[in-house]
Amino acid sequence: MQFKLNRRAFIISIFLALHPFHAGADDGAQTLPRGIITVDGQEAPPLVLNDINGDSVDLSQFRGKWVFAHFWASWCGPCRREMPTIQAIDSEFKGSGLVIVLINTAEDEDTVFDFLGTVAPDMNTLLDSDGLATEKWQPRGLPSTYFVDPEGKLRYIALGGRPWDKGEYLGFLKGLIKKE
Amino acid sequence: MHKAKLVNSSAAWVLAMLISHPVAYSADSKTDSHRIEDKDITIVIGSRTPDQLAAFYSGRGFNQASIAAIKKTCFVFGMVDNKTYDTLWLSLDDWKFHTVDGWPLRRYKRDDWKKIWQQTGLSQAHQSTFGWTQLPENRDLRMHEHVGGNVAVEWNDAPFTLEATFRTGADKSGEPRTITVENLTCNSN
Numbered sequence: 001m002q003f004k005l006n007r008r009a010f011i012i013s014i015f016l017a018l019h020p021f022h023a024g025a026d027d028g029a030q031t032l033p034r035g036i037i038t039v040d041g042q043e044a045p046p047l048v049l050n051d052i053n054g055d056s057v058d059l060s061q062f063r064g065k066w067v068f069a070h071f072w073a074s075w076c077g078p079c080r081r082e083m084p085t086i087q088a089i090d091s092e093f094k095g096s097g098l099v100i101v102l103i104n105t106a107e108d109e110d111t112v113f114d115f116l117g118t119v120a121p122d123m124n125t126l127l128d129s130d131g132l133a134t135e136k137w138q139p140r141g142l143p144s145t146y147f148v149d150p151e152g153k154l155r156y157i158a159l160g161g162r163p164w165d166k167g168e169y170l171g172f173l174k175g176l177i178k179k180e
Numbered sequence: 181m182h183k184a185k186l187v188n189s190s191a192a193w194v195l196a197m198l199i200s201h202p203v204a205y206s207a208d209s210k211t212d213s214h215r216i217e218d219k220d221i222t223i224v225i226g227s228r229t230p231d232q233l234a235a236f237y238s239g240r241g242f243n244q245a246s247i248a249a250i251k252k253t254c255f256v257f258g259m260v261d262n263k264t265y266d267t268l269w270l271s272l273d274d275w276k277f278h279t280v281d282g283w284p285l286r287r288y289k290r291d292d293w294k295k296i297w298q299q300t301g302l303s304q305a306h307q308s309t310f311g312w313t314q315l316p317e318n319r320d321l322r323m324h325e326h327v328g329g330n331v332a333v334e335w336n337d338a339p340f341t342l343e344a345t346f347r348t349g350a351d352k353s354g355e356p357r358t359i360t361v362e363n364l365t366c367n368s369n
Contacts, residue, residue, distance in 0.1 A: 073312065075236075076312075105312065108305075
């Protein structure tokens with residue numbers, strides 16, 4: 001009997017070793033959609049830039065809400081594919097506990113106007129005209145999305161472009177607001 | 181025929197890896213790209229023509245002196261996709277380019293480009309754009325994360341080889357992976 005139990009345990013352990021479970025999260029947190037990773041909660045770097053209307057925006061003015069800080073450029077293919085999904089969620093979360101902030105990296109106003117006018121005409125963006133503000137955030141590439149919590153701390157990063165208006169990603173965003 | 185080789189520390193390890201990590205390799209003569217793929221990693225390596233690069237950067241307003249500097253350089257594009265490692269380390273210092281005779285080819289790092297841009301008077305915004313189109317010098321790739329971009333090496337008329345080594349594991353203590361891509365060329369127009 002003891003032998004049978006040990007043999008069963010051995011077989012189960014071999015099965016588990018050969019078939020590791022992937023919960024869909026990258027860091028072991030089972031509720032995170034694929035491509036979203038947790039970060040250590042350090043303070044978000046300061047960010048004060050003008051938007052395409054010429055109005056100055058300071059990221060710290062959004063304390064008390066989650067911030068979806070999205071770095072992008074028009075020449076980047078994944079940015080082009082992702083932008084319409086961000087426009088789709090922007091209207092959904094307007095006035096909620098989640099603020100969507102776009103930051104264009106190192107492009108001129110004409111390029112940004114042309115791109116947004118075609119791809120996401122309802123969106124505004126901050127203009128990091130020389131690219132230096134972006135570099136302070138050290139994105140892992142373009143596009144990059146950071147989630148800043150209501151206390152101004154970095155909590156999650158999205159790796160590359162994600163379909164924000166779809167299932168698990170939309171659920172993740174709604175879950176952030178519910179947390180508060 | 182192009183060949184891709186996995187180089188590991190012992191013959192036994194190589195045998196074990198070949199059994200558990202069958203590697204698919206393909207070369208596309210139209211785009212001069214090489215694709216190496218197994219269950220853990222996908223790598224695509226190829227080269228851009230000077231005209232492709234000039235068109236991309238001219239379209240973004242780069243000045244002519246900077247375009248001339250770019251056109252004199254051989255740009256290899258790379259895409260690395262980490263499919264299963266908890267962490268796969270991209271470190272371009274671990275990418276060795278050499279001729280078939282074994283002579284190392286110089287790789288232009290970001291600091292090298294800064295000096296070039298000072299000479300050509302490229303604006304800060306354009307330097308930033310150029311930087312984002314290059315592969316990062318160092319990057320921890322999480323599982324399911326990929327990264328793409330260019331690597332600049334000195335122009336060479338003959339085919340050359342890349343030996344790219346990746347450390348693995350969060351603390352870099354995992355078995356390293358080395359992938360060799362032969363018959364790369366600087367793609368003239």
